[in-house]
Amino acid sequence: MAEPILELRNVTRTFGGVRATDDVSLAFMPGEIVGLIGPNGAGKTTLVNLISGFLPVSSGEIRYEGRSIVRQAPHQIARAGIARTFQIVQPFAQMTVLENVMAGSIFAGALGLKAARAKAVEALEFVRLAPFMDMPASELALANRKRLELAKSLAMNPRVLMLDEVNAGLNSSEITEALGMIRAIAERGITIIVIEHLIRVVAELAERAVVLHHGAVLSEGPVDSVLKDPRVVEAYLGNRFARRFAG
Incomplete structure (x- = not known):
């Protein structure tokens, strides 16, 4: 068992x-x-x-x-x-969507920039946010901010x-x-x-x-x-x- x-x-x-x-x-x-x-x-x-x-x-x-x-x-x-999302979504507003997710992967995995970027892109593709990766996170609508939160957690390889x-x-x-x-x-x-x-x-x-x-x-x-x-x-x-x- x-x-x-x-x-x-x-x-x-x-x-x-x-x-x-x-x-x-x-x-x-x-x-x-x-x-x-x-x-x-x-x-x-x-x-x-x-x-x-x-x-x-x-x-x-x-x-x-x-x-x-x-x-x-x-x-x-x-x-x-062990990864988690937060009830109140607060992305790093002045960073891009991609940079937000990279921050998660670097925090959790102690990755270099190249590996963190690859992991972040993979997570963004999964949550269907890849077309927005170069957009400032502050410009995302609520539904996409929720997806961003999910992508950040997935990039931590939980x-x-x-x-x-x-x-x-x-x-x-x-x-x-x-x-x-x-x-x-x-x-x-x-x-x-x-x-x-x-x-x-x-x-x-x-x-x-x-x-x-x-x-x-x-x-x-x-x-x-x-x-x-x-x-x-x-x-x-x-x-x-x-x-x-x-x-």
Whole structure:
């Protein structure tokens, strides 16, 4: 049986007396797509920040490929193979689209300029932004800024990719296109953790769902089972959505 590529053991993060994550234990397998959902303030982004090293854990263990990463800096974690996007897209506005993606590949891979450029072009072609590579990033529309964020993460050559609200602000057709790209990434064997408010995205994309509530895991398992869990309906979805999903 395959071992988890990423494992959280009793991970807790406190801010003063508030537990942003509360004794979270999860395992992520190679190549799977997991939806991480929950109401605002549930601890989703905090969990991503803990895994990626932007925040230290207060207690507990995070293991990647069998080794602890709790004391590693963000650049060390990125170079090991864990990449993430950010909920608020903030590209380097005065740099070109290509230069933005090159920065990601250099940061994560310690590559020279030639290798970083080749990696960046490959990522931009995948997300269909290659025609815009010489444009200042500040001129991109929102949908293309989201693609730029994805390209920056792909250029880091990840084995685990955490997508934080990557579909927020997109229209229906843009979301459909984004889902196709995410599936294609997973087909490369990359583990994807999708942090989402859009239940449609999780229902269509993920094999497994994890629901956080007040920093703790409320429910975990196959998506259809989780979305019908009475605790999830009460805490997050509401009966109206539950009836629609069941139908």
